[in-house]
Amino acid sequence: MYSLLFKSFFRTKIFMVSLILLLTVGIISIFIGKQYLIKQEKTIAAAQVFQEESINKNLEYHSEDLGLLLYYLRFTLIKKPENISAISIGQSDINPLLQSVTIRALEAQKYDNDFENPSLLMSGNLDLGFVIIYLFPLVLIAMTFNLYSEEKELGTWRILAAQTSSKAQFLFKKLVVRFFFVFGVLLFLLFFASAILQIPLNQNFGGIFIQSVLYLLFWSALSFWMVSLQKNSSFNALALISIWVVLTILLPALVNNYVINTYQIPEALDAMVEQRDGYHEKWDLEKDATMTDFFKTYPQYKNYEVAEDQFSWIWYYGMQFMGDFEAKDTSAEMTEKIMLRNTVSEKIALFVPTMHVQLSFNTLASTDMVSHLGFLKALTEFHKNLREGFYNSIFDNKSSDSVGLENYEAKFYESELHIDWLRLILPILLFTVLIAIFSLVNLRKL
Amino acid sequence: MRKNVINLLARQLWQDAFRSKVMLIASILILFLLIFSAYSGWENYHDQNLTRDEIQDEVQDSWENNPDKHPHRMAHYGSFALRLKHVLSVFDLGMENFVGNAVFLEAHKQNTVNFSEASMSTGLLRFGEVSLAMLLKVIVPLLLFYLGFATIAQERENGTLKLLIGQGVSRKEIVFGKWLGLWGLSLIFLVAIFLVLLFFVFLESHNSMYFDSLFRYLVLLISYLLFFGVLSAITILVSAFSITAKSALIKLLGIWLLFVIIVPKSLQAMGFYLYPTPSKIEMETAVEHDLMQLGDSHNPDDPHFKALQDSVLLSNNVKDVADLPFNYGGFVMSKGEALSAAVYLKHQTKLYNVYEKQNNLERYSAFVNPYSAIKNLSMAFSGTDFQSFLHFKDKAEAYRFNLAQEMNRLQMELIPNKGKAGPDKISNDYWKQFPPFEYHFLSISDVFKNELISLIALLLWSILAVFGLLRLSTNLKAI
Numbered sequence: 001m002y003s004l005l006f007k008s009f010f011r012t013k014i015f016m017v018s019l020i021l022l023l024t025v026g027i028i029s030i031f032i033g034k035q036y037l038i039k040q041e042k043t044i045a046a047a048q049v050f051q052e053e054s055i056n057k058n059l060e061y062h063s064e065d066l067g068l069l070l071y072y073l074r075f076t077l078i079k080k081p082e083n084i085s086a087i088s089i090g091q092s093d094i095n096p097l098l099q100s101v102t103i104r105a106l107e108a109q110k111y112d113n114d115f116e117n118p119s120l121l122m123s124g125n126l127d128l129g130f131v132i133i134y135l136f137p138l139v140l141i142a143m144t145f146n147l148y149s150e151e152k153e154l155g156t157w158r159i160l161a162a163q164t165s166s167k168a169q170f171l172f173k174k175l176v177v178r179f180f181f182v183f184g185v186l187l188f189l190l191f192f193a194s195a196i197l198q199i200p201l202n203q204n205f206g207g208i209f210i211q212s213v214l215y216l217l218f219w220s221a222l223s224f225w226m227v228s229l230q231k232n233s234s235f236n237a238l239a240l241i242s243i244w245v246v247l248t249i250l251l252p253a254l255v256n257n258y259v260i261n262t263y264q265i266p267e268a269l270d271a272m273v274e275q276r277d278g279y280h281e282k283w284d285l286e287k288d289a290t291m292t293d294f295f296k297t298y299p300q301y302k303n304y305e306v307a308e309d310q311f312s313w314i315w316y317y318g319m320q321f322m323g324d325f326e327a328k329d330t331s332a333e334m335t336e337k338i339m340l341r342n343t344v345s346e347k348i349a350l351f352v353p354t355m356h357v358q359l360s361f362n363t364l365a366s367t368d369m370v371s372h373l374g375f376l377k378a379l380t381e382f383h384k385n386l387r388e389g390f391y392n393s394i395f396d397n398k399s400s401d402s403v404g405l406e407n408y409e410a411k412f413y414e415s416e417l418h419i420d421w422l423r424l425i426l427p428i429l430l431f432t433v434l435i436a437i438f439s440l441v442n443l444r445k446l
Numbered sequence: 447m448r449k450n451v452i453n454l455l456a457r458q459l460w461q462d463a464f465r466s467k468v469m470l471i472a473s474i475l476i477l478f479l480l481i482f483s484a485y486s487g488w489e490n491y492h493d494q495n496l497t498r499d500e501i502q503d504e505v506q507d508s509w510e511n512n513p514d515k516h517p518h519r520m521a522h523y524g525s526f527a528l529r530l531k532h533v534l535s536v537f538d539l540g541m542e543n544f545v546g547n548a549v550f551l552e553a554h555k556q557n558t559v560n561f562s563e564a565s566m567s568t569g570l571l572r573f574g575e576v577s578l579a580m581l582l583k584v585i586v587p588l589l590l591f592y593l594g595f596a597t598i599a600q601e602r603e604n605g606t607l608k609l610l611i612g613q614g615v616s617r618k619e620i621v622f623g624k625w626l627g628l629w630g631l632s633l634i635f636l637v638a639i640f641l642v643l644l645f646f647v648f649l650e651s652h653n654s655m656y657f658d659s660l661f662r663y664l665v666l667l668i669s670y671l672l673f674f675g676v677l678s679a680i681t682i683l684v685s686a687f688s689i690t691a692k693s694a695l696i697k698l699l700g701i702w703l704l705f706v707i708i709v710p711k712s713l714q715a716m717g718f719y720l721y722p723t724p725s726k727i728e729m730e731t732a733v734e735h736d737l738m739q740l741g742d743s744h745n746p747d748d749p750h751f752k753a754l755q756d757s758v759l760l761s762n763n764v765k766d767v768a769d770l771p772f773n774y775g776g777f778v779m780s781k782g783e784a785l786s787a788a789v790y791l792k793h794q795t796k797l798y799n800v801y802e803k804q805n806n807l808e809r810y811s812a813f814v815n816p817y818s819a820i821k822n823l824s825m826a827f828s829g830t831d832f833q834s835f836l837h838f839k840d841k842a843e844a845y846r847f848n849l850a851q852e853m854n855r856l857q858m859e860l861i862p863n864k865g866k867a868g869p870d871k872i873s874n875d876y877w878k879q880f881p882p883f884e885y886h887f888l889s890i891s892d893v894f895k896n897e898l899i900s901l902i903a904l905l906l907w908s909i910l911a912v913f914g915l916l917r918l919s920t921n922l923k924a925i
Contacts, residue, residue: 043725126715252573
């Protein structure tokens with residue numbers, strides 16, 4: 001039975017069209033992912049060279065004054081790229097991969113973005129994730145919308161009905177054939193991606209794989225439900241495309257507008273101004289105004305003399321510290337609000353499979369907002385360690401040789417991910433089962 | 447062609463449409479989306495501009511209220527430029543949420559424009575946003591296809607087409623009647639959305655750019671009118687050349703998916719693939735490298751600045767820089783600023799040229815895809831395209847440069863050279879005299895220049911549509 005169904009399916013025009021469409025766009029998307037990884041590698045190499053060269057160059061000019069030297073020097077923290085991110089590029093093209101910072105106030109450097117063409121950011125990346133989320137459902141729809149209606153309209157249904165024991169089972173088998181074809185293409189693309197992009201077959205990859213399969217099952221169930229209503233082909237096509245538009249375009253966009261408007265973040269701009277004023281206004285104040293607060297955080301430097309009528313590096317870096325210090329609360333509020341946006345989006349996404357799959361792809365590929373916030377947190381820690389590591393030498397007016405700057409290389413940050421499997425799988429599985437039950441109930445009347 | 451026959455045919459199409467469930471469901475959906483996107487668009491525009499205006503004023507106040515100090519301190523104190531939204535961004539969000547909103551302007555350094563909405567958003571942003579323009583560009587075309595796929599194909603299947611022709615209605619009348627009917631149907635949505643938009647434009651009539659906004663509004667209205675005319679023609683043509691209504695529907699759905707969703711995104715991705723761009727750190731390295739070649743003001747032995755010093759000393763007939771009639775530090779910094787700004791701009795222009803190449807793939811596709819034409823036109827005239835952003839960025843950079851150079855000038859004129867007697871501070875009246883940052887949107891003639899390709903493409907499409915309908919009028923198959 002199945003071999004016959006496969007044979008007849010392979011003869012349809014839609015089979016060829018789908019195969020060619022999915023394979024071409026799928027393979028293109030994998031190579032776009034490759035290009036993205038190459039760009040990351042180049043950026044990292046450039047950052048490493050930049051740091052080394054700039055340390056050497058500045059040592060040449062300013063080695064006599066460590067305070068001044070460290071005013072110029074930039075140290076790089078890089079988010080270690082994961083090859084799996086090429087499957088779901090997510091927010092990682094908007095949020096920078098690395099940040100080169102001086103030991104001056106961090107708040108003014110933390111949010112600097114990298115260059116990227118806004119047109120590209122707007123249209124989004126054509127990654128494998130896009131192909132899975134947008135194109136696979138379309139192909140499934142195209143192959144299944146007339147599963148029943150076509151036979152009916154061509155007049156072959158009556159013959160079939162007379163020859164098969166269970167009509168519902170026959171339709172189900174036709175669906176299974178189409179599902180396995182799409183599943184095969186998915187399997188091929190994922191393993192092709194894993195080979196070309198050198199993605200290790202680890203938990204994260206497994207997560208993406210399972211999620212993709214569930215997603216295809218969801219759409220198969222949805223199409224099958226539409227078929228089970230036994231309407232004509234035009235109605236099915238119209239209805240399924242409308243559902244696709246609602247699930248992949250309208251609902252996510254509505255939620256996105258809602259989240260952006262409800263949780264506006266003016267704190268971002270406030271923190272930016274507060275940081276500047278927190279630092280700069282100290283120039284016009286008594287030096288004590290800076291030092292009192294600085295010593296509160298760093299009591300170990302209390303015994304340093306800060307002359308009122310003379311420039312000193314402890315005062316200068318104290319002022320810089322105050323910039324961050326005074327923007328700290330607002331900056332924390334900003335981070336909290338971004339997290340809130342994320343939480344709300346994720347919660348709503350539990351009820352919309354397309355959104356859920358996109359967000360969980362990004363999470364599994366470490367290209368989501370949470371992962372970037374993790375990087376920013378690590379950057380703050382990195383900056384703090386740098387500053388504190390240099391403070392003693394600067395305040396003691398030590399020579400620049402004493403700090404061993406040649407050992408300062410660009411550092412990598414590695415994020416850790418804990419996968420909540422239940423949250424990942426359950427929502428979409430429940431929807432699929434529910435819809436499948438509805439379709440079976442409908443088909444009993446066939 | 448008889449006018450009353452065409453009217454009759456058009457009216458009949460309307461009646462059929464209003465009797466169908468599709469129209470009912472669609473109208474309710476569109477109404478809901480219209481209210482939602484008008485509300486959220488206005489709220490976003492209004493709230494964001496309010497916040498940004500407030501901060502811009504605050505920044506100006508704190509600039510003016512700085513006490514007397516050395517002008518170079520003020521150059522580092524700097525200022526901020528906050529990007530204001532155009533009132534028409536309520537209509538088309540364009541790149542609004544993908545470009546930065548605030549930039550710190552200080553001496554010696556071109557900072558990036560930060561805090562784009564995208565940088566503070568989740569991955570959902572990539573699904574797109576709902577705006578009034580999105581309804582017109584994406585949803586209404588699909589709806590138009592739903593409502594129009596059967597027009598001619600169905601009548602032929604039913605045999606009513608043959609009857610019509612038999613009764614003496616010419617093929618031309620049928621084609622144009624149906625086309626006008628369908629086009630008219632699309633105008634219901636167009637008019638509804640543009641009326642709402644007009645209200646918002648009126649709300650901002652106190653704005654100095656009011657007439658500019660009205661003009662932009664008019665261009666948008668005409669562009670969408672033409673776009674829907676073209677879409678209606680495509681629907682009629684596909685319906686007429688399909689054997690069954692079902693196959694017409696499948697073709698039209700395919701066209702919609704391909705031209706609205708898949709092709710624009712693929713072309714943008716191809717552009718990215720074909721023309722790689724450097725990352726910021728690569729460009730910064732290149733800028734620094736160029737600057738070292740030209741003259742490094744930080745290097746005391748730099749030949750460029752050494753020669754500069756010698757020539758200044760010579761022309762002023764003094765031996766030591768301290769004896770110059772102006773502050774030498776200020777002089778060197780002004781030269782250094784000019785040099786570094788020029789080098790930075792050169793590299794930035796190069797980068798933007800690559801962006802343009804990346805974007806051109808999609809831009810020129812307007813000649814095969816009318817959606818691309820309307821997409822670019824709509825963004826540009828709503829003030830939310832890349833060029834509008836660049837215009838802001840250029841103005842902010844110009845302001846930064848002027849600020850730094852003005853402070854350098856003050857230093858040269860009012861601060862004595864090292865070792866000479868005199869104040870190392872100047873009065874804060876000088877800060878008050880420096881004008882605040884004020885942004886004016888791109889002039890409409892520039893927008894026309896930027897969007898020439900899209901305009902030509904849309905006009906060509908309109909001509910092609912009429913031409914196609916005329917051709918159909920001669921060889922429409924009745925059976």
